[in-house]
Amino acid sequence: MTSGAESGVGIVVGVTGGVGSGKSTVAGMLARLGAELVELDGIGHELLGDRAVRAELRRGFPEAFEGSPPDEVARRRLAERVFADARELERLNRVIHPRMKDEVRRRVGIFRAGAKGGVMVIEGSLVLELGLRDLCDRLVFVDAPEDIRFARAEAFRGWGPGEARRRENAQASLESKRGAADAVIDGSGSRENVERQVRRLWEEIQHER
Secondary structure, eight states: OOHHHHHTSOEEEEEEESTTSSHHHHHHHHHHTTOEEEEHHHHHHHHTTOHHHHHHHHHHOGGGGTTSSTTOOOHHHHHHHHTTOHHHHHHHHHHHHHHHHHHHHHHHHHHHHHOSSOEEEEESTTTTTTTOGGGOSEEEEEEOOHHHHHHHHHHHHOOOTTHHHHHHHTSOOHHHHHHHOSEEEEOSSOHHHHHHHHHHHHHHHHHHO
16 A cells, blocks of 8 residues: 555545446446546546647547547547557557546645545556556456456447457456456446445445545
8 A cells, every 4th residue: 555545645546447347337336435536538538638639649640630520539530540550559648648647646646635534536447557556555456257348348338349359458458457456346246236345345445544
């Protein structure tokens, strides 16, 4: 654990897992119990509205602006390109990831300074990839079988066959994420079952504060 938990200035919990594992559900439940929520996907989407980011993307991925409203990134078109080519994905990550990491660190800094024993949750697939593990007092891995996860991704995100696997293959392995975690939540069952696990986790966190 980092010094944040020991000094009583708040606890930061990372929530990660594979595509469609239920990590956003877990994070949302923690938020309803009182945690402050930071969603990595949300930060990434916000960055696509940044003028400097759009300028870099227009130079590197001009087709992502074709057919869009003026100066707006067509996220699906951009994703189709980069997840089909590892080199293109790396180019995109060099633009987005450092900014995402800086923004998360900024928010955690503010939280640490004024938390007074509160809880912050950082949720997303890229907690490890962005080097955010050191910010987390506790890392939670949300697990579910591949068939369930990929079916969820296709049903709720509208992804075609193979898209979930392509995206997951572009991330750190599930084994590394599980190995880095302090706790595992089974996200494959009913909402009630997941909520019971989240409440137990919340109680454990309260004992650490």
